[in-house]
Amino acid sequence: MFIYLSNFPYLMFWGYVLFVLFFDIELALAQFQIDGLQNPPRVNSLSLSRATAREYYLGAGDTINIDILGVPEFSGRYDVLSDGSISLPLIGRMVIAGLTIPEAINEITAQYRVVMKNPVISVRVAFPRPINVGVIGEVNRPGTYTIRLTPGVGANPSAQYPTVTQAIKLAEGITQAANLQDIEVHRSHRSGEIEKIRLNLWDFLHKGKLNQDIILQDGDTIIIPTLTEIDLIEARSLALTSFSPETDVPRSVAVIGEVNRPGPYVLVGGNTTTALRTLGLPTVTRAIQLAGGIKPKANIREIKIRRLTRSGTERYITVNLWALLDEGDLKQDTILQDGDTVIIPTATEVSSPELIELADVNFAPDTIQVYVVGEVRGERASRIEVPPQTTLNQALLASGSFGYDNVRVRRGSIKLIRLNLNGTVSSRSISVDLSQGLNEETNPQLRNNDIIVVDRNLLTQISDGVELLVRPITQASSVLNFLGLLDNLFNIINPEN
Template sequence: MAKILFSKPKLTLWGFFVTVAVIVGHSSTTQAQSPFSQAIQVPPSTGNFPVEDSQGYTLGPGDLLQLDIFNVPEYSGNNGQHQVGIDGSVNLPLIGNLVVKGLTLDQVTAIVQQRYGEYLQRPLLTVQLLAARPLQIAVTGEVQRPGSYMLSASTDAPWRVSTNNSLMATPEVQKMGGRLPTITRVLQMAGGITASADVRQVKIRRSLGNGGEKILNLDLWELVQTGDLRQDITLRDGDTIYIPTATEHNALESSQLVTANFASNNNQPINVAVVGAVNRPGTHTLRAEPIPQVSPEPGQLTEGVVSTASGGILTVTQALKVAGGITSQADIRNIQVRRLTRTGTEQHIQVDLWKLLQEGDVTQDAMLQQGDTIIVPTATTAETEENAEVAAASFSPDTLKISIVGEVVSPGAKSVAPNTSLNQALVEAGGFNESRANKKEVELIRLHPNGTVSRRPIPINLSAQVNEETNPKLRNNDVIVVGRSGGASFRDGLGTVLNSLSPINNFLGLFRFVNIF
């Protein structure tokens, strides 16, 4: 057992031997050599990444410390657990009150080593952070739920978060085993970033012990692209995270960020407005189908950027589908998505679905978020050769509603597939009424988006291929009128005349009954 003295001895070299074990979250203070360091070349960050915590974690009220002194069991183990009080100090045996607020574990260890050197000969001791105090962290900018969050890092409890000063369990967040939260963890708790976030310019404002503050610049795009864990720093009590608004929309980046673990939860339904050349303009609710996820084993921790999206991605084409599809006069090259950002400004995102159809450019199918407005303009010029391809697209209606009236076997309203031709529609109606129909010509009545109605005669050629003259493709709400043949018109006219003479015929029939006529 170390001998307790009452005079200050000269410190030996052993007295300066200190082992500091900090049970905290991931830290990149020491860059250890890895066998992969030669094989993997990580490109440098385009932004200013922080050299994380050269000063280490600073202690404060609520931190639980573990002091262990070799061969002094009465001051170690359970007897060595000391919580930092509200005044920022701990009460240690022999030493008494020691102010540790604002100090790192290295600094506290050196002070404790020196102070116990006044009482112990060659003291060997360790100071550990047994449990970190609850951290209050603010999140603002382009996140789903900005505000103040209280988090606890404990070996016995999962992270807990609250915006109303009450702690509550969050089952979606794993137990962290006393580790301090990283920025990506806190962004998850804040609902994830919005689609307008600029992840290249993330800022953290951190208070310093001397009353000042410093700004840390992070580039989470580097984290996503290269796995640069220096960008996913651990947070400290009082930190403020700011996610700025992107000045320009980058469709490629957005499509990759949506699967990051700090992105928004796509499983939640959103409300969007769809206006313009669609069949059901107005406000619509979009819901995504769940995507099966592989859950980690109990106690298993995940590092880096892991896809945790619990739902599918909600896009422009899905919204158009819910809105009944586009009309035949829609200008799919100039669709616009309008989005209100956290700063109060409005982003305009241009969408060219013709590129999606022709080139397979999936970035044109822009991802949506709550409150977006989709505007589908009306085409000023009709591109006849493109109509067939657009009509077969997933964002066009599944069926067309047309009407066939007149001399067909089965007149009335019909639902036909997109790109149905006039001849196919006549077949759908059972064909002509052989004894009454005018088989030479029908009339096509079409309602245009501007409210006007056109009607034109179409000569019938049942063997003709699809063409605008004799066998045009139909559009939604078209009406086909099949007139009567000349013979049917004559018979109908004669019948009308005879019907008008029916009283005279009845009178003459009475005289026939009495054999006058």
């Protein structure tokens, strides 16, 4: 017992040393873990141009956990107020905005060292504040966006920070003039240095390089430049990415040139002639459908799309819809974006076989107008609407001019008057044979605004001529009869005369 009591001071001394060493080691490990989380290594990638992860700086809106070892009544969760301060027990108001986690630990430890001996303190961000990022350039709604962070999964989830593509989606997606290969993210550091991180989202899309879709930090700015030249294949790929606008989002476009109803239209993905929200893409051919279809003079080999960029310049895309019809080249039917203008030029020459083929395409008009004049029923000039591939015989029967109850019509031939593509007018007589199929000689395919002149037969011409000669005599006889009637009336009123 005496030996135990005599060694007691030594035991107390070495126990205290071991206690201090234990907690110093624990504090060092905690600091190491915090530094490891807050200071990840630099990204050694050429495509990212030495991108570095900036340390997290505390600020207004953060919620932090402060743990003081052995003093649970002073530990707890604290909100960083709008002035960047927190209120601590025994300490009061303390500004921590702009500090990193290690710096905050040192500052809080220094404050508590005044009121307690060797305080061991740890700080952890429980709920980080929303971050602000800028998205400018070739996106549909450039500007600054506040992104609220969401917790991850697991028992102790960390906040999930947004990536570049997620921020682009908040800006309503890229335009089709976006250059995905030269995107820059500008990141400012506390030293005042602005780091430029170069990204290639094209590699992310086509090669699966996930490191190109980097995680954003507060204050980052994404800059998406404009393409110098727009490629049809790339444009279609861009329009179908997850960070492009949805295809059923309405977009305002204009269609001008050789269409039946040129003007502005609201284009939506789907079947534009029946429903607005069915399967389909808002392409050039759908815009032409809205504009009433192409005219016979349309040059579908050299259609131009005028596209405005965010920099205020214009880009022109050439579309060859004949390659779509002839070769099935779907990239020619490119997807339009808001503000596009579709320009359909006039063809200098169109062959008859091409006209026949174009009449059957889905972006041709649903009907054409044909005029049947002469020996028609009802009005002197009858305008009828028929499908684009209608032949002469079909139009004659549709007008009712060649019914067997119409005894005045000449059934052997008609005259076809046509406005040609070069601006001239042609007129030719065509022998009518209702049993003939489609052929250019006796039963040609009609074009919009063709005029069919149906003449009178010989008997009708003779009877009409006789009527024309007799009509003056009949009219003179009627006048004499009228004068005689007046004379009789006058004698009845004045019998003495």
